[in-house]
Amino acid sequence: MKKWGFLICIIVLGYFLIKSPAWLQQPKEANVEIQNTVEIPAGYTETISVDMKNEVHKGNLLLVNSEYPVHADGIRTDIVNLAEQQELVRGYGLLDQNIMLSRYVAQAFQKMIEAAGEEEVRYFIISSGYRDFKKQEQLYEEKGSDYALPAGHSEHNLGLSMDIGSTLAAMSEAPEGAWLEKNAWKYGFVLRYPKDKVDITGIQYEPWHFRYVGLPHSAIMYHNNLVLEQYLELLQQKKSISAEVEGEHYLVRYYEASKDKTINIPEHGQYEISGDNMKGVIVTVEE
């Protein structure tokens, strides 16, 4: 009998190892190193020519607040009505049939919701996504300056932000809010208006408002407790930040739009360009 018991244990253990459920998988890790260098790393032998003026006001890292407005270039060109995109709305609800969002951001959101569902957190609802200037103006008049920004000054005008709710409770109380606050960075999202950053963002704590910035930026911001204003300032100062997220190595470099035009990248390297919506361009290389 004992032999059988042992054998069953081995089979059960083997099954779990092969199936590798979420609790056995390594959590996403991030190592962030903040450098202070303008030197070109070895191996960055290819150069690209960047039209800086064109790039400053578009991309995933745009800072939009009362000081820096949305430029036409910054608005995502892949905005869709989510209610008409069934494949993008699995495992969560929509407050109404008119919620618009960047398709790309919606795909990242879908991935995040699936991961939350695997941890039994599954009562999400999107209450707001992309808003055009007209809609933003109405909202500003209704809500006032503590919770809304004038037309053209809201991240919702970019298509990169959304307000997420829980059907169980207010986000500050709901498991959905707690899960997102802890895990959203793994999927490229950041809690944009945290409780302890009101003096920097100028916006009250909004546990429902998440902004897509993409990896590795969300990981760097989360692990260093930086909001976008602080992250961009840090990049401007240090010029270079390297990060290792889930075994992937990234180098994030800042360039002043008025000065730099030619940028070094690794041979055949993958890179992404985003403006900061102020005076710089950030080039992120996946090494």
Ligand SMILES: [Zn+2]
């Ligand atoms: Zn919002």
